Amino acid sequence: MSLLRKVMSGFVLFVSLFIGSLCAAEPEYSTLNLRPGVTENSQRVFDLHMEVVWIMLAVAGLVFAAILFAVIRFRKSNHPTPAKFSHSTTLEIIWTVIPILILAYLAKPAIGLLLDMEDTTKADMSVKVTGKQWYWEYEYLDSSVKFASRLSTPVEVYDNRNNEPVEKGENYLLEVDNELVLPVGKKIRFLLTSSDVIHSWWMPDFAVKMDAIPGFVNETWTRIDKPGVYRGVCAELCGALHGFMPIVVRALPQAEYDQWVETKLAEKAEAERLAAEAAAKNWSMEDLMAKGKEVYDAKCAMCHQKGGEGLGAFPALKGSKIAIESDKIDEHINIIVLGKNMMPKFGEELTDAEIAAVVTYERNAWGNDTKDVVQPARVTELKAGN
Numbered sequence: 001m002s003l004l005r006k007v008m009s010g011f012v013l014f015v016s017l018f019i020g021s022l023c024a025a026e027p028e029y030s031t032l033n034l035r036p037g038v039t040e041n042s043q044r045v046f047d048l049h050m051e052v053v054w055i056m057l058a059v060a061g062l063v064f065a066a067i068l069f070a071v072i073r074f075r076k077s078n079h080p081t082p083a084k085f086s087h088s089t090t091l092e093i094i095w096t097v098i099p100i101l102i103l104a105y106l107a108k109p110a111i112g113l114l115l116d117m118e119d120t121t122k123a124d125m126s127v128k129v130t131g132k133q134w135y136w137e138y139e140y141l142d143s144s145v146k147f148a149s150r151l152s153t154p155v156e157v158y159d160n161r162n163n164e165p166v167e168k169g170e171n172y173l174l175e176v177d178n179e180l181v182l183p184v185g186k187k188i189r190f191l192l193t194s195s196d197v198i199h200s201w202w203m204p205d206f207a208v209k210m211d212a213i214p215g216f217v218n219e220t221w222t223r224i225d226k227p228g229v230y231r232g233v234c235a236e237l238c239g240a241l242h243g244f245m246p247i248v249v250r251a252l253p254q255a256e257y258d259q260w261v262e263t264k265l266a267e268k269a270e271a272e273r274l275a276a277e278a279a280a281k282n283w284s285m286e287d288l289m290a291k292g293k294e295v296y297d298a299k300c301a302m303c304h305q306k307g308g309e310g311l312g313a314f315p316a317l318k319g320s321k322i323a324i325e326s327d328k329i330d331e332h333i334n335i336i337v338l339g340k341n342m343m344p345k346f347g348e349e350l351t352d353a354e355i356a357a358v359v360t361y362e363r364n365a366w367g368n369d370t371k372d373v374v375q376p377a378r379v380t381e382l383k384a385g386n
Contacts, residue, residue: 042207123189131199131212134241183257200236278353279376292361352379
């Protein structure tokens with residue numbers, strides 16, 4: 001009876017899995033399964049997955065039924081004298097050939113799908129995706145649009161330092177300051193690389209997951225069928241703040257996408273004009289500190305922490321030599337412009353005025369109190385020398 005109970009327990013488990021698969025087969029009402037997504041490839045992945053699940057359940061059902069039949073039909077009370085044979089060549093051939101046929105049956109759609117997913121030719125547009133610790137940089141190679149995309153969830157929400165309950169929204173840790181905007185119905189090629197460590201750009205609704213590796217460029221593609229907002233994450237453990245690299249894609253109809261590109265280009269031209277004006281004037285200490293705090297909280301606080309105390313490989317700025325010794329001002333600026341170790345280069349992302357402001361802030365915040373004031377002209381001069 002002990003063996004029978006074990007078999008029955010396994011059979012109950014099989015039935016539970018079967019019922020769970022039935023529920024998961026309706027993805028709109030279930031979170032237990034893959035999602036069909038919003039691309040042709042993601043739907044093909046889902047369909048192939050479900051076909052494999054049903055085959056698996058059928059095989060499992062036959063195996064459990066055979067075991068249950070053998071336990072009941074050939075139990076000791078019915079057959080006190082055991083049989084003398086050791087195996088059946090016919091059965092062994094059958095249960096070897098059947099799996100081969102199943103695998104052969106699944107090979108054709110699987111190989112075809114993999115080949116299609118790797119075919120990046122005849123793309124309508126290309127987007128370069130660069131993984132950085134810990135954010136994404138997007139560059140539209142068919143236009144001059146380029147921007148960084150960072151987690152926008154406020155540090156006060158995810159940092160529970162004060163041990164006070166904070167309301168977290170529906171998309172907690174899946175919000176960004178700049179969404180990747182793409183057109184619907186176009187074949188979009190992604191070129192993925194990294195500036196520091198290995199990251200992985202994963203968008204479940206597109207059935208796209210590709211590693212971003214330093215020194216290499218990987219390719220993948222998608223064609224989005226439905227407008228909407230889709231969310232993904234970095235799927236490669238890339239460091240202490242790996243969980244703070246969300247991906248948000250907004251898919252728009254072509255006309256709306258074209259309008260977005262025009263708006264972005266206009267914003268870029270206006271930003272360049274304002275940056276030139278800001279770099280040409282002398283700023284007061286008060287204005288530099290206010291602007292510097294804004295830049296620091298948005299770009300630096302995640303790694304160096306809001307109070308400048310540092311985090312792991314990212315050194316503390318509070319009381320550090322680089323931030324308090326007057327003869328290290330130029331070195332301080334150059335580290336922000338050129339990056340160092342895991343710290344990315346901010347020279348292209350921040351304006352000269354923003355760099356001057358954040359250096360001034362770091363040299364006078366948290367008790368550093370050096371009274372040093374850095375003007376944008378000094379940053380411009382150092383950039384020219386670099």
